[in-house]
Amino acid sequence: MPLWAPKLIIEKRYARSIQKLMQQFALLAHSRADPADILDAWKDYAASAAFQKAAQDIAMKMVTHLFSDGQKSWREAARVNSRGREIYQALQEELTGQTGVVYHELIGQNARLIxxxxxTIAEQVTRYVAKEQQKGRRAEEIAVDIAKIFPEKTKARAELIARTEVSKASTTLTRTRCEQVNIRWYVWRTSEDQRVRDSHALMEDVLVCWNAPPSPEALNHERSYGRYHAGNTFNCRCYPEPVVKLEALHWPHKVYYQDRIQMMTLAQFKQIA
Ligand SMILES: [Zn+2]
Structure with a gap:
Protein backbone atom coordinates (compact mmCIF):
# COMPACT_ATOMS: atom_id res chain seq x y z
CA MET A 1 0.00 0.00 0.00
CA PRO A 2 1.53 3.37 -1.03
CA LEU A 3 2.35 5.53 1.98
CA TRP A 4 0.39 8.62 0.98
CA ALA A 5 -2.72 7.12 -0.64
CA PRO A 6 -5.89 7.61 1.41
CA LYS A 7 -7.02 4.16 2.44
CA LEU A 8 -9.89 2.70 0.47
CA ILE A 9 -11.44 1.47 3.72
CA ILE A 10 -12.06 5.10 4.79
CA GLU A 11 -14.03 5.68 1.60
CA LYS A 12 -15.99 2.43 1.94
CA ARG A 13 -16.89 3.13 5.57
CA TYR A 14 -17.96 6.65 4.73
CA ALA A 15 -20.22 5.46 1.92
CA ARG A 16 -21.73 2.80 4.17
CA SER A 17 -22.41 5.24 7.02
CA ILE A 18 -24.14 7.68 4.67
CA GLN A 19 -26.27 4.89 3.25
CA LYS A 20 -27.20 3.73 6.72
CA LEU A 21 -28.31 7.22 7.66
CA MET A 22 -30.42 7.37 4.52
CA GLN A 23 -32.18 4.11 5.40
CA GLN A 24 -34.29 6.17 7.73
CA PHE A 25 -35.75 7.86 4.65
CA ALA A 26 -36.49 4.51 3.06
CA LEU A 27 -38.43 3.50 6.19
CA LEU A 28 -40.49 6.68 6.01
CA ALA A 29 -41.38 5.86 2.41
CA HIS A 30 -42.41 2.29 3.18
CA SER A 31 -45.15 3.20 5.59
CA ARG A 32 -46.87 5.76 3.34
CA ALA A 33 -49.21 5.30 0.40
CA ASP A 34 -49.15 8.82 -1.01
CA PRO A 35 -46.03 10.29 -2.69
CA ALA A 36 -46.84 13.76 -1.31
CA ASP A 37 -46.87 12.33 2.24
CA ILE A 38 -43.54 10.66 1.65
CA LEU A 39 -41.94 13.90 0.50
CA ASP A 40 -43.37 15.79 3.49
CA ALA A 41 -42.07 13.19 5.92
CA TRP A 42 -38.63 13.36 4.33
CA LYS A 43 -38.56 17.11 4.58
CA ASP A 44 -39.40 16.98 8.29
CA TYR A 45 -36.78 14.37 9.02
CA ALA A 46 -34.07 16.15 6.99
CA ALA A 47 -34.72 19.31 9.02
CA SER A 48 -34.60 17.49 12.37
CA ALA A 49 -31.79 17.92 14.88
CA ALA A 50 -31.33 14.14 14.98
CA PHE A 51 -30.54 14.02 11.28
CA GLN A 52 -28.17 16.99 11.42
CA LYS A 53 -26.35 15.49 14.38
CA ALA A 54 -25.99 12.13 12.65
CA ALA A 55 -24.56 13.83 9.52
CA GLN A 56 -22.09 15.70 11.71
CA ASP A 57 -20.99 12.48 13.46
CA ILE A 58 -20.45 10.64 10.20
CA ALA A 59 -18.41 13.50 8.75
CA MET A 60 -16.33 13.73 11.91
CA LYS A 61 -15.52 10.02 11.88
CA MET A 62 -14.36 10.17 8.27
CA VAL A 63 -12.19 13.26 8.68
CA THR A 64 -10.71 12.01 11.96
CA HIS A 65 -9.81 8.70 10.35
CA LEU A 66 -8.08 10.53 7.47
CA PHE A 67 -6.40 12.89 9.88
CA SER A 68 -4.80 10.17 11.99
CA ASP A 69 -3.99 8.07 8.94
CA GLY A 70 -2.12 11.04 7.44
CA GLN A 71 -0.25 11.54 10.70
CA LYS A 72 1.08 8.02 10.39
CA SER A 73 2.34 8.73 6.87
CA TRP A 74 4.08 11.90 8.02
CA ARG A 75 5.63 10.16 11.00
CA GLU A 76 6.95 7.47 8.69
CA ALA A 77 8.35 10.13 6.34
CA ALA A 78 9.95 11.95 9.28
CA ARG A 79 11.61 8.76 10.50
CA VAL A 80 13.69 8.41 7.33
CA ASN A 81 14.32 12.11 6.83
CA SER A 82 16.78 14.71 7.97
CA ARG A 83 13.90 17.12 8.57
CA GLY A 84 12.34 14.59 10.91
CA ARG A 85 12.44 16.72 14.02
CA GLU A 86 10.75 19.65 12.32
CA ILE A 87 7.97 17.39 11.04
CA TYR A 88 7.43 15.70 14.44
CA GLN A 89 7.18 19.07 16.08
CA ALA A 90 4.58 20.25 13.57
CA LEU A 91 2.51 17.08 14.05
CA GLN A 92 2.45 17.53 17.80
CA GLU A 93 1.08 21.05 17.57
CA GLU A 94 -1.38 20.28 14.80
CA LEU A 95 -4.76 20.59 16.43
CA THR A 96 -4.00 23.99 17.88
CA GLY A 97 -2.66 25.32 14.56
CA GLN A 98 -3.78 25.74 10.97
CA THR A 99 -4.23 21.99 10.44
CA GLY A 100 -6.70 22.00 13.32
CA VAL A 101 -8.67 24.79 11.67
CA VAL A 102 -8.75 22.87 8.38
CA TYR A 103 -9.76 19.69 10.21
CA HIS A 104 -12.86 21.41 11.61
CA GLU A 105 -13.66 23.04 8.28
CA LEU A 106 -13.57 19.68 6.53
CA ILE A 107 -15.99 18.20 9.06
CA GLY A 108 -18.36 21.13 8.54
CA GLN A 109 -18.20 20.89 4.74
CA ASN A 110 -18.85 17.17 4.72
CA ALA A 111 -21.70 17.38 7.21
CA ARG A 112 -23.36 20.04 5.05
CA LEU A 113 -22.91 17.92 1.96
CA ILE A 114 -24.57 14.92 3.61
CA THR A 120 -31.28 16.07 -3.99
CA ILE A 121 -33.04 12.73 -3.83
CA ALA A 122 -36.38 14.39 -3.10
CA GLU A 123 -36.02 16.48 -6.26
CA GLN A 124 -35.39 13.38 -8.34
CA VAL A 125 -38.37 11.66 -6.78
CA THR A 126 -40.59 14.72 -7.34
CA ARG A 127 -39.74 14.67 -11.04
CA TYR A 128 -40.44 10.96 -11.15
CA VAL A 129 -43.81 11.38 -9.47
CA ALA A 130 -44.85 14.14 -11.91
CA LYS A 131 -43.92 12.00 -14.89
CA GLU A 132 -45.79 8.95 -13.61
CA GLN A 133 -48.87 11.00 -12.73
CA GLN A 134 -49.00 12.27 -16.30
CA LYS A 135 -49.12 8.68 -17.44
CA GLY A 136 -52.21 8.38 -15.26
CA ARG A 137 -50.80 6.00 -12.68
CA ARG A 138 -52.31 5.83 -9.22
CA ALA A 139 -50.62 7.44 -6.22
CA GLU A 140 -50.37 4.13 -4.32
CA GLU A 141 -48.50 2.52 -7.19
CA ILE A 142 -46.08 5.43 -7.44
CA ALA A 143 -45.48 5.31 -3.67
CA VAL A 144 -44.49 1.65 -3.98
CA ASP A 145 -42.08 2.59 -6.77
CA ILE A 146 -40.46 5.26 -4.66
CA ALA A 147 -39.75 2.80 -1.88
CA LYS A 148 -38.14 0.55 -4.48
CA ILE A 149 -36.10 3.13 -6.44
CA PHE A 150 -34.93 5.11 -3.42
CA PRO A 151 -32.27 2.73 -2.04
CA GLU A 152 -30.53 2.43 -5.43
CA LYS A 153 -30.42 6.18 -5.93
CA THR A 154 -29.05 6.87 -2.46
CA LYS A 155 -26.46 4.12 -2.80
CA ALA A 156 -25.05 5.63 -5.99
CA ARG A 157 -25.09 9.11 -4.46
CA ALA A 158 -23.41 7.97 -1.23
CA GLU A 159 -20.67 6.23 -3.19
CA LEU A 160 -20.00 9.28 -5.34
CA ILE A 161 -19.84 11.55 -2.29
CA ALA A 162 -17.50 9.17 -0.47
CA ARG A 163 -15.17 8.68 -3.43
CA THR A 164 -14.94 12.39 -4.22
CA GLU A 165 -14.89 13.84 -0.71
CA VAL A 166 -12.44 11.44 0.94
CA SER A 167 -9.98 12.18 -1.83
CA LYS A 168 -10.51 15.94 -1.63
CA ALA A 169 -10.27 16.05 2.16
CA SER A 170 -7.11 13.96 2.08
CA THR A 171 -5.49 16.33 -0.44
CA THR A 172 -6.50 19.34 1.65
CA LEU A 173 -4.96 17.84 4.80
CA THR A 174 -1.76 16.91 2.97
CA ARG A 175 -1.49 20.39 1.51
CA THR A 176 -1.99 22.07 4.88
CA ARG A 177 0.66 19.86 6.47
CA CYS A 178 3.06 20.64 3.62
CA GLU A 179 2.53 24.34 4.21
CA GLN A 180 3.33 23.93 7.91
CA VAL A 181 6.78 22.53 7.13
CA ASN A 182 7.42 24.50 3.94
CA ILE A 183 7.15 21.69 1.42
CA ARG A 184 6.25 23.37 -1.87
CA TRP A 185 6.17 20.40 -4.24
CA TYR A 186 4.48 17.04 -4.49
CA VAL A 187 4.46 14.10 -6.89
CA TRP A 188 1.09 13.44 -8.56
CA ARG A 189 0.14 9.80 -8.02
CA THR A 190 -2.68 7.97 -9.71
CA SER A 191 -4.53 5.14 -7.99
CA GLU A 192 -3.78 1.69 -9.22
CA ASP A 193 -7.27 0.77 -10.35
CA GLN A 194 -8.16 0.85 -14.03
CA ARG A 195 -10.58 3.76 -13.78
CA VAL A 196 -7.80 6.34 -14.01
CA ARG A 197 -8.73 8.78 -16.78
CA ASP A 198 -6.20 9.46 -19.56
CA SER A 199 -5.61 13.04 -18.50
CA HIS A 200 -4.67 11.89 -14.99
CA ALA A 201 -2.52 9.03 -16.27
CA LEU A 202 -0.53 11.76 -18.01
CA MET A 203 0.11 13.36 -14.59
CA GLU A 204 1.46 10.17 -12.96
CA ASP A 205 4.89 10.81 -11.39
CA VAL A 206 4.91 14.51 -12.36
CA LEU A 207 6.21 17.06 -9.84
CA VAL A 208 3.64 19.74 -9.13
CA CYS A 209 4.00 22.94 -7.11
CA TRP A 210 1.21 23.61 -4.56
CA ASN A 211 1.06 27.17 -5.88
CA ALA A 212 0.44 26.18 -9.50
CA PRO A 213 -2.09 23.38 -10.09
CA PRO A 214 -2.37 22.04 -13.65
CA SER A 215 -5.39 21.48 -15.84
CA PRO A 216 -4.75 17.80 -16.68
CA GLU A 217 -7.45 17.90 -19.37
CA ALA A 218 -5.88 20.89 -21.14
CA LEU A 219 -2.48 19.15 -21.03
CA ASN A 220 -4.14 16.15 -22.66
CA HIS A 221 -5.80 18.36 -25.33
CA GLU A 222 -9.28 17.84 -23.91
CA ARG A 223 -11.85 20.38 -22.76
CA SER A 224 -10.55 21.85 -19.50
CA TYR A 225 -12.37 21.43 -16.16
CA GLY A 226 -10.11 24.11 -14.73
CA ARG A 227 -6.99 23.75 -12.63
CA TYR A 228 -6.86 21.45 -9.64
CA HIS A 229 -4.50 19.36 -7.54
CA ALA A 230 -4.28 15.56 -7.40
CA GLY A 231 -7.46 14.13 -5.86
CA ASN A 232 -9.32 17.41 -6.06
CA THR A 233 -11.99 16.63 -8.61
CA PHE A 234 -15.05 14.38 -8.76
CA ASN A 235 -14.49 10.64 -8.93
CA CYS A 236 -10.71 11.01 -8.67
CA ARG A 237 -8.57 8.71 -6.53
CA CYS A 238 -5.25 10.40 -7.36
CA TYR A 239 -3.26 11.78 -4.44
CA PRO A 240 -0.30 14.05 -3.76
CA GLU A 241 2.92 12.53 -2.46
CA PRO A 242 4.82 15.32 -0.66
CA VAL A 243 8.42 15.76 -1.74
CA VAL A 244 10.10 15.58 1.63
CA LYS A 245 13.55 14.93 0.16
CA LEU A 246 14.50 15.88 -3.41
CA GLU A 247 17.40 13.45 -3.57
CA ALA A 248 15.04 10.52 -2.99
CA LEU A 249 13.51 11.04 -6.45
CA HIS A 250 15.00 9.79 -9.70
CA TRP A 251 16.58 12.50 -11.82
CA PRO A 252 15.99 13.80 -14.44
CA HIS A 253 12.32 13.98 -13.43
CA LYS A 254 9.05 15.15 -14.99
CA VAL A 255 8.02 18.59 -13.72
CA TYR A 256 4.86 20.57 -14.39
CA TYR A 257 6.17 24.08 -14.94
CA GLN A 258 4.95 27.05 -16.99
CA ASP A 259 1.91 25.16 -18.25
CA ARG A 260 3.67 22.11 -19.60
CA ILE A 261 5.27 18.90 -18.44
CA GLN A 262 9.04 19.04 -18.87
CA MET A 263 12.01 16.84 -18.05
CA MET A 264 14.42 18.51 -15.62
CA THR A 265 17.69 17.59 -14.02
CA LEU A 266 18.02 18.11 -10.27
CA ALA A 267 20.17 21.19 -10.89
CA GLN A 268 17.55 22.68 -13.23
CA PHE A 269 14.77 21.91 -10.77
CA LYS A 270 16.62 23.50 -7.86
CA GLN A 271 16.71 26.76 -9.79
CA ILE A 272 12.93 26.96 -10.00
CA ALA A 273 12.02 25.20 -6.73
ZN1 LIG B 1 -7.39 11.20 -10.74
Missing part, protein backbone atom coordinates in the same frame (compact mmCIF):
# COMPACT_ATOMS: atom_id res chain seq x y z
CA UNK A 115 -27.29 17.31 4.74
CA UNK A 116 -28.10 18.21 1.12
CA UNK A 117 -28.55 14.58 0.12
CA UNK A 118 -32.23 14.22 1.12
CA UNK A 119 -33.12 17.30 -0.90
Missing amino acids: GTLPE
Whole structure:
Protein backbone atom coordinates (compact mmCIF):
# COMPACT_ATOMS: atom_id res chain seq x y z
CA MET A 1 0.00 0.00 0.00
CA PRO A 2 1.53 3.37 -1.03
CA LEU A 3 2.35 5.53 1.98
CA TRP A 4 0.39 8.62 0.98
CA ALA A 5 -2.72 7.12 -0.64
CA PRO A 6 -5.89 7.61 1.41
CA LYS A 7 -7.02 4.16 2.44
CA LEU A 8 -9.89 2.70 0.47
CA ILE A 9 -11.44 1.47 3.72
CA ILE A 10 -12.06 5.10 4.79
CA GLU A 11 -14.03 5.68 1.60
CA LYS A 12 -15.99 2.43 1.94
CA ARG A 13 -16.89 3.13 5.57
CA TYR A 14 -17.96 6.65 4.73
CA ALA A 15 -20.22 5.46 1.92
CA ARG A 16 -21.73 2.80 4.17
CA SER A 17 -22.41 5.24 7.02
CA ILE A 18 -24.14 7.68 4.67
CA GLN A 19 -26.27 4.89 3.25
CA LYS A 20 -27.20 3.73 6.72
CA LEU A 21 -28.31 7.22 7.66
CA MET A 22 -30.42 7.37 4.52
CA GLN A 23 -32.18 4.11 5.40
CA GLN A 24 -34.29 6.17 7.73
CA PHE A 25 -35.75 7.86 4.65
CA ALA A 26 -36.49 4.51 3.06
CA LEU A 27 -38.43 3.50 6.19
CA LEU A 28 -40.49 6.68 6.01
CA ALA A 29 -41.38 5.86 2.41
CA HIS A 30 -42.41 2.29 3.18
CA SER A 31 -45.15 3.20 5.59
CA ARG A 32 -46.87 5.76 3.34
CA ALA A 33 -49.21 5.30 0.40
CA ASP A 34 -49.15 8.82 -1.01
CA PRO A 35 -46.03 10.29 -2.69
CA ALA A 36 -46.84 13.76 -1.31
CA ASP A 37 -46.87 12.33 2.24
CA ILE A 38 -43.54 10.66 1.65
CA LEU A 39 -41.94 13.90 0.50
CA ASP A 40 -43.37 15.79 3.49
CA ALA A 41 -42.07 13.19 5.92
CA TRP A 42 -38.63 13.36 4.33
CA LYS A 43 -38.56 17.11 4.58
CA ASP A 44 -39.40 16.98 8.29
CA TYR A 45 -36.78 14.37 9.02
CA ALA A 46 -34.07 16.15 6.99
CA ALA A 47 -34.72 19.31 9.02
CA SER A 48 -34.60 17.49 12.37
CA ALA A 49 -31.79 17.92 14.88
CA ALA A 50 -31.33 14.14 14.98
CA PHE A 51 -30.54 14.02 11.28
CA GLN A 52 -28.17 16.99 11.42
CA LYS A 53 -26.35 15.49 14.38
CA ALA A 54 -25.99 12.13 12.65
CA ALA A 55 -24.56 13.83 9.52
CA GLN A 56 -22.09 15.70 11.71
CA ASP A 57 -20.99 12.48 13.46
CA ILE A 58 -20.45 10.64 10.20
CA ALA A 59 -18.41 13.50 8.75
CA MET A 60 -16.33 13.73 11.91
CA LYS A 61 -15.52 10.02 11.88
CA MET A 62 -14.36 10.17 8.27
CA VAL A 63 -12.19 13.26 8.68
CA THR A 64 -10.71 12.01 11.96
CA HIS A 65 -9.81 8.70 10.35
CA LEU A 66 -8.08 10.53 7.47
CA PHE A 67 -6.40 12.89 9.88
CA SER A 68 -4.80 10.17 11.99
CA ASP A 69 -3.99 8.07 8.94
CA GLY A 70 -2.12 11.04 7.44
CA GLN A 71 -0.25 11.54 10.70
CA LYS A 72 1.08 8.02 10.39
CA SER A 73 2.34 8.73 6.87
CA TRP A 74 4.08 11.90 8.02
CA ARG A 75 5.63 10.16 11.00
CA GLU A 76 6.95 7.47 8.69
CA ALA A 77 8.35 10.13 6.34
CA ALA A 78 9.95 11.95 9.28
CA ARG A 79 11.61 8.76 10.50
CA VAL A 80 13.69 8.41 7.33
CA ASN A 81 14.32 12.11 6.83
CA SER A 82 16.78 14.71 7.97
CA ARG A 83 13.90 17.12 8.57
CA GLY A 84 12.34 14.59 10.91
CA ARG A 85 12.44 16.72 14.02
CA GLU A 86 10.75 19.65 12.32
CA ILE A 87 7.97 17.39 11.04
CA TYR A 88 7.43 15.70 14.44
CA GLN A 89 7.18 19.07 16.08
CA ALA A 90 4.58 20.25 13.57
CA LEU A 91 2.51 17.08 14.05
CA GLN A 92 2.45 17.53 17.80
CA GLU A 93 1.08 21.05 17.57
CA GLU A 94 -1.38 20.28 14.80
CA LEU A 95 -4.76 20.59 16.43
CA THR A 96 -4.00 23.99 17.88
CA GLY A 97 -2.66 25.32 14.56
CA GLN A 98 -3.78 25.74 10.97
CA THR A 99 -4.23 21.99 10.44
CA GLY A 100 -6.70 22.00 13.32
CA VAL A 101 -8.67 24.79 11.67
CA VAL A 102 -8.75 22.87 8.38
CA TYR A 103 -9.76 19.69 10.21
CA HIS A 104 -12.86 21.41 11.61
CA GLU A 105 -13.66 23.04 8.28
CA LEU A 106 -13.57 19.68 6.53
CA ILE A 107 -15.99 18.20 9.06
CA GLY A 108 -18.36 21.13 8.54
CA GLN A 109 -18.20 20.89 4.74
CA ASN A 110 -18.85 17.17 4.72
CA ALA A 111 -21.70 17.38 7.21
CA ARG A 112 -23.36 20.04 5.05
CA LEU A 113 -22.91 17.92 1.96
CA ILE A 114 -24.57 14.92 3.61
CA GLY A 115 -27.29 17.31 4.74
CA THR A 116 -28.10 18.21 1.12
CA LEU A 117 -28.55 14.58 0.12
CA PRO A 118 -32.23 14.22 1.12
CA GLU A 119 -33.12 17.30 -0.90
CA THR A 120 -31.28 16.07 -3.99
CA ILE A 121 -33.04 12.73 -3.83
CA ALA A 122 -36.38 14.39 -3.10
CA GLU A 123 -36.02 16.48 -6.26
CA GLN A 124 -35.39 13.38 -8.34
CA VAL A 125 -38.37 11.66 -6.78
CA THR A 126 -40.59 14.72 -7.34
CA ARG A 127 -39.74 14.67 -11.04
CA TYR A 128 -40.44 10.96 -11.15
CA VAL A 129 -43.81 11.38 -9.47
CA ALA A 130 -44.85 14.14 -11.91
CA LYS A 131 -43.92 12.00 -14.89
CA GLU A 132 -45.79 8.95 -13.61
CA GLN A 133 -48.87 11.00 -12.73
CA GLN A 134 -49.00 12.27 -16.30
CA LYS A 135 -49.12 8.68 -17.44
CA GLY A 136 -52.21 8.38 -15.26
CA ARG A 137 -50.80 6.00 -12.68
CA ARG A 138 -52.31 5.83 -9.22
CA ALA A 139 -50.62 7.44 -6.22
CA GLU A 140 -50.37 4.13 -4.32
CA GLU A 141 -48.50 2.52 -7.19
CA ILE A 142 -46.08 5.43 -7.44
CA ALA A 143 -45.48 5.31 -3.67
CA VAL A 144 -44.49 1.65 -3.98
CA ASP A 145 -42.08 2.59 -6.77
CA ILE A 146 -40.46 5.26 -4.66
CA ALA A 147 -39.75 2.80 -1.88
CA LYS A 148 -38.14 0.55 -4.48
CA ILE A 149 -36.10 3.13 -6.44
CA PHE A 150 -34.93 5.11 -3.42
CA PRO A 151 -32.27 2.73 -2.04
CA GLU A 152 -30.53 2.43 -5.43
CA LYS A 153 -30.42 6.18 -5.93
CA THR A 154 -29.05 6.87 -2.46
CA LYS A 155 -26.46 4.12 -2.80
CA ALA A 156 -25.05 5.63 -5.99
CA ARG A 157 -25.09 9.11 -4.46
CA ALA A 158 -23.41 7.97 -1.23
CA GLU A 159 -20.67 6.23 -3.19
CA LEU A 160 -20.00 9.28 -5.34
CA ILE A 161 -19.84 11.55 -2.29
CA ALA A 162 -17.50 9.17 -0.47
CA ARG A 163 -15.17 8.68 -3.43
CA THR A 164 -14.94 12.39 -4.22
CA GLU A 165 -14.89 13.84 -0.71
CA VAL A 166 -12.44 11.44 0.94
CA SER A 167 -9.98 12.18 -1.83
CA LYS A 168 -10.51 15.94 -1.63
CA ALA A 169 -10.27 16.05 2.16
CA SER A 170 -7.11 13.96 2.08
CA THR A 171 -5.49 16.33 -0.44
CA THR A 172 -6.50 19.34 1.65
CA LEU A 173 -4.96 17.84 4.80
CA THR A 174 -1.76 16.91 2.97
CA ARG A 175 -1.49 20.39 1.51
CA THR A 176 -1.99 22.07 4.88
CA ARG A 177 0.66 19.86 6.47
CA CYS A 178 3.06 20.64 3.62
CA GLU A 179 2.53 24.34 4.21
CA GLN A 180 3.33 23.93 7.91
CA VAL A 181 6.78 22.53 7.13
CA ASN A 182 7.42 24.50 3.94
CA ILE A 183 7.15 21.69 1.42
CA ARG A 184 6.25 23.37 -1.87
CA TRP A 185 6.17 20.40 -4.24
CA TYR A 186 4.48 17.04 -4.49
CA VAL A 187 4.46 14.10 -6.89
CA TRP A 188 1.09 13.44 -8.56
CA ARG A 189 0.14 9.80 -8.02
CA THR A 190 -2.68 7.97 -9.71
CA SER A 191 -4.53 5.14 -7.99
CA GLU A 192 -3.78 1.69 -9.22
CA ASP A 193 -7.27 0.77 -10.35
CA GLN A 194 -8.16 0.85 -14.03
CA ARG A 195 -10.58 3.76 -13.78
CA VAL A 196 -7.80 6.34 -14.01
CA ARG A 197 -8.73 8.78 -16.78
CA ASP A 198 -6.20 9.46 -19.56
CA SER A 199 -5.61 13.04 -18.50
CA HIS A 200 -4.67 11.89 -14.99
CA ALA A 201 -2.52 9.03 -16.27
CA LEU A 202 -0.53 11.76 -18.01
CA MET A 203 0.11 13.36 -14.59
CA GLU A 204 1.46 10.17 -12.96
CA ASP A 205 4.89 10.81 -11.39
CA VAL A 206 4.91 14.51 -12.36
CA LEU A 207 6.21 17.06 -9.84
CA VAL A 208 3.64 19.74 -9.13
CA CYS A 209 4.00 22.94 -7.11
CA TRP A 210 1.21 23.61 -4.56
CA ASN A 211 1.06 27.17 -5.88
CA ALA A 212 0.44 26.18 -9.50
CA PRO A 213 -2.09 23.38 -10.09
CA PRO A 214 -2.37 22.04 -13.65
CA SER A 215 -5.39 21.48 -15.84
CA PRO A 216 -4.75 17.80 -16.68
CA GLU A 217 -7.45 17.90 -19.37
CA ALA A 218 -5.88 20.89 -21.14
CA LEU A 219 -2.48 19.15 -21.03
CA ASN A 220 -4.14 16.15 -22.66
CA HIS A 221 -5.80 18.36 -25.33
CA GLU A 222 -9.28 17.84 -23.91
CA ARG A 223 -11.85 20.38 -22.76
CA SER A 224 -10.55 21.85 -19.50
CA TYR A 225 -12.37 21.43 -16.16
CA GLY A 226 -10.11 24.11 -14.73
CA ARG A 227 -6.99 23.75 -12.63
CA TYR A 228 -6.86 21.45 -9.64
CA HIS A 229 -4.50 19.36 -7.54
CA ALA A 230 -4.28 15.56 -7.40
CA GLY A 231 -7.46 14.13 -5.86
CA ASN A 232 -9.32 17.41 -6.06
CA THR A 233 -11.99 16.63 -8.61
CA PHE A 234 -15.05 14.38 -8.76
CA ASN A 235 -14.49 10.64 -8.93
CA CYS A 236 -10.71 11.01 -8.67
CA ARG A 237 -8.57 8.71 -6.53
CA CYS A 238 -5.25 10.40 -7.36
CA TYR A 239 -3.26 11.78 -4.44
CA PRO A 240 -0.30 14.05 -3.76
CA GLU A 241 2.92 12.53 -2.46
CA PRO A 242 4.82 15.32 -0.66
CA VAL A 243 8.42 15.76 -1.74
CA VAL A 244 10.10 15.58 1.63
CA LYS A 245 13.55 14.93 0.16
CA LEU A 246 14.50 15.88 -3.41
CA GLU A 247 17.40 13.45 -3.57
CA ALA A 248 15.04 10.52 -2.99
CA LEU A 249 13.51 11.04 -6.45
CA HIS A 250 15.00 9.79 -9.70
CA TRP A 251 16.58 12.50 -11.82
CA PRO A 252 15.99 13.80 -14.44
CA HIS A 253 12.32 13.98 -13.43
CA LYS A 254 9.05 15.15 -14.99
CA VAL A 255 8.02 18.59 -13.72
CA TYR A 256 4.86 20.57 -14.39
CA TYR A 257 6.17 24.08 -14.94
CA GLN A 258 4.95 27.05 -16.99
CA ASP A 259 1.91 25.16 -18.25
CA ARG A 260 3.67 22.11 -19.60
CA ILE A 261 5.27 18.90 -18.44
CA GLN A 262 9.04 19.04 -18.87
CA MET A 263 12.01 16.84 -18.05
CA MET A 264 14.42 18.51 -15.62
CA THR A 265 17.69 17.59 -14.02
CA LEU A 266 18.02 18.11 -10.27
CA ALA A 267 20.17 21.19 -10.89
CA GLN A 268 17.55 22.68 -13.23
CA PHE A 269 14.77 21.91 -10.77
CA LYS A 270 16.62 23.50 -7.86
CA GLN A 271 16.71 26.76 -9.79
CA ILE A 272 12.93 26.96 -10.00
CA ALA A 273 12.02 25.20 -6.73
ZN1 LIG B 1 -7.39 11.20 -10.74
